[in-house]
Amino acid sequence: IVLTQSPGTLSLSPGERATLSCRASQSLTSSRYLAWYQQKPGQSPRLLIYGASTRATGIPARFRGSGSGTDFTLTISRLEPEDYAVYYCQQYDSSPQGGFTFGPGTKVDIK
Amino acid sequence: EVRLLEAGGTLVQRGGSLRLSCAASGFAFSSYAMSWVRQVPGKGLEWLSAIRGSGRSTYYADSAQGRFTISRDNSRNTLFLQIRSLRAEDTAVYYCAKSVSADADDAVDYWGLGTLVTVTA
Numbered sequence: 001i002v003l004t005q006s007p008g009t010l011s012l013s014p015g016e017r018a019t020l021s022c023r024a025s026q027s028l029t030s031s032r033y034l035a036w037y038q039q040k041p042g043q044s045p046r047l048l049i050y051g052a053s054t055r056a057t058g059i060p061a062r063f064r065g066s067g068s069g070t071d072f073t074l075t076i077s078r079l080e081p082e083d084y085a086v087y088y089c090q091q092y093d094s095s096p097q098g099g100f101t102f103g104p105g106t107k108v109d110i111k
Numbered sequence: 112e113v114r115l116l117e118a119g120g121t122l123v124q125r126g127g128s129l130r131l132s133c134a135a136s137g138f139a140f141s142s143y144a145m146s147w148v149r150q151v152p153g154k155g156l157e158w159l160s161a162i163r164g165s166g167r168s169t170y171y172a173d174s175a176q177g178r179f180t181i182s183r184d185n186s187r188n189t190l191f192l193q194i195r196s197l198r199a200e201d202t203a204v205y206y207c208a209k210s211v212s213a214d215a216d217d218a219v220d221y222w223g224l225g226t227l228v229t230v231t232a
Contacts, residue, residue, distance in 0.1 A: 035218035037156075044225060045148075045156065050211055050218035057220070088156055094216035099172055100146070100158040 003103035022089035120226030133207030141185035144210035149203040161215040
């Protein structure tokens with residue numbers, strides 16, 4: 001399964017809403033197999049969302065995941081200064097055609 | 112507190128072999144699947160391999176099949192990644208990561224700081 005993320009870069013001002021897209025080349029057998037991660041420069045990735053819509057421990061409510069099948073979305077309701085980062089989606093459908101691939105990432109930078 | 116500490120990254124010649132390790136603490140290691148993910152500096156994340164808590168089931172990316180071997184020693188709370196026939200394109204930071212659950216097909220909720228492998232000609 002290949003994941004495509006769009007846009008490649010999103011330039012937004014603090015307080016604005018960010019909508020990040022992740023599209024799978026084929027439908028996931030379950031939406032539970034989709035996660036979102038945030039990575040800041042020089043840091044390890046951080047889990048934000050798993051099971052397509054469940055926030056990981058300590059993740060603020062402004063982060064929301066949604067979607068099913070082949071189309072998934074990460075929404076950041078109001079951007080905070082600490083949210084500027086690269087965001088990756090990952091599918092972890094271990095069915096034979098699945099594998100655990102990451103998308104190429106969306107960079108959210110300050111407008 | 113969950114801690115994952117990778118080690119073993121170094122400068123290595125093309126064609127050589129390397130074993131990376133990841134020392135885990137702060138959680139019941141044998142109860143969780145573990146993964147290896149790598150990242151070429153400035154590029155995206157590439158999932159390589161995962162192993163269930165028991166160690167009995169392993170999973171590999173197509174790019175890792177055949178040259179990479181994941182294993183774990185639950186008595187030492189340590190995860191390993193053996194890499195053979197190293198290529199220039201294996202140059203990357205290698206992260207160890209803990210799964211949310213015992214299932215290898217799950218998200219990873221803790222990551223180490225990574226260890227840099229550099230393959231030279």
